[in-house]
Amino acid sequence: MWRAIVVLACGVGLSRTSRADDGAQLASTREETWGYRSTGDVMVDGGLVVGFPAALPTGLARGVGLGVTSGRSLAWGARAAWVTATESSLPWTVTHSDLRLRATGAVQAAAGRGVVALRLGLGGTLVHESRVRNQGMRAGLSGDALATSTFAMLPAADLDVVVALHVAGPWLLVTSGGPSIDVLDGALHGGWSAQLGLAWQP
């Protein structure tokens, strides 16, 4: 009887010791996996961009964007995004490809694993417009009567709220979005844009 009790107590004790060891190993593994380091001032990010077309009255432009930021509480950088949208009216099918080039300045602060920033971008949007006359090919049109293409550079500015979350190592999940304006035919043309992507901060 006593022998059985001693054997059972040893078994439980061994089991408890083994469980404590597993927990320590797991915590260590988690620390290695989800730990992050943030020693650099430079961050490079890129991702998918959606927004209002710079020079179309309607539609949703989609594309990709990337940027670089340098600094701590005050940061400077540059961004570029290429988005495209195609819309139609009765006579026209119009495709706009917008190349958004911005110099940026940001105020940012760390919050736990994250970084929150307010980013102002100034620059221009290079718009390539392609217009095709609907039914024109069926009617036998050619040349400029069928399709036209042109470029235009529009002064533009963006104001974005940026939220970056350290995920692991030098990698961050970054999302941003906010209003944008450009000058089209001498008038302000409002819009918005948003980005979701990854950043690398060594």
Add this chain to the structure above:
Amino acid sequence: MIRAAIVLGLALVAACGDLAGLGGATPALATIQIETAGAFSAVEEPGADPPALRVALVWGAQWLTEPLCILPPEDASAAALIAAGCRDPFGFVPARVAASVPLVPDGTASLSLLALPAADVMVGAVTARVAYGSLVIYDDRDGDGTLTLGRAYQLAGREDGPPDEGGITTEDRVYAASFVSMTEADRRLAFREGGFDPATAFYPRSGCGDPPPGFSIVAAGGFTATEAIAAQLRGELPQEDPARCETASTDEPVVLTYRAPAELHELACEERRNDSSIRYREPLGDAPDLTNRTLACVGIPDFGTGAANGARQLAVSGRADDSCVGLTHYVLRGCSENPLCAVPDWDITATPPSWWPCPQDAR
């Protein structure tokens, strides 16, 4: 690096084209120049207001006349009925008015087409189809800026099914048309897409060659009704005189000659049914208003099969002052789509209404 940035900046600033977006001027798919010939004053029909002449493009409908209007009349009353209630079996039948512009005082106009003809006015498969249009000059008497198409009125019957649509009165007067009838010389706007089936019987111009792809102006000399019927009995299309055929681009002006509106009133009348089918009606107990109409008791056409077996109908024309001609058909026994149906929807042959003017069926 700095030099490259400057060059890029200058290039971007220099890229200053005008963006049109979804707006801007819309180029025409085709533009047709119209000229006029003859004196309008010689054919002008007096109206309350000064004439407001406009030019319109009217796409043609694929239409087949009803048998009563194409078969030889069985007697004088039937001939009078056909004259009063049937349109020209070979005439141009409008389907839709596509564009309309004012005729300028010097008698010219430029008609810009901003859209292709819709699929419902094109005849053929998607790989080979064609649309034909007539260019008309009209007096826009109702002032709505387009040619209002009228439709014949029909008399009422004792309806079992949904009522037929009513008629439409048009006040507009047509004074010239490039395509009036296949039995006279015509000059029509064609739009061909894909191939062309030379066997198509849609306003045929056999012997003239195929219309070219896209928009074109094509002309034919016309054929007689006798030639057309004879060719049809042979299973062929009536032949045009090749010497009178023409094909031109839309850059060539189309000359329209003024004619009396009475000769062209059918250009402003659309048809309720395009497949030669007829809606037969059960006569009401009370007599319809037959004032100012032509009526005849005629046999139901069976094309010699004997299926009619002496069955007769009462056919009534519209009023003499209606803007569009048409017929109303009454039978004492039958169905709305087939007066010779085996199980009739109505049969009042034993008790015809008191006003019924026709002799009893032989059936």
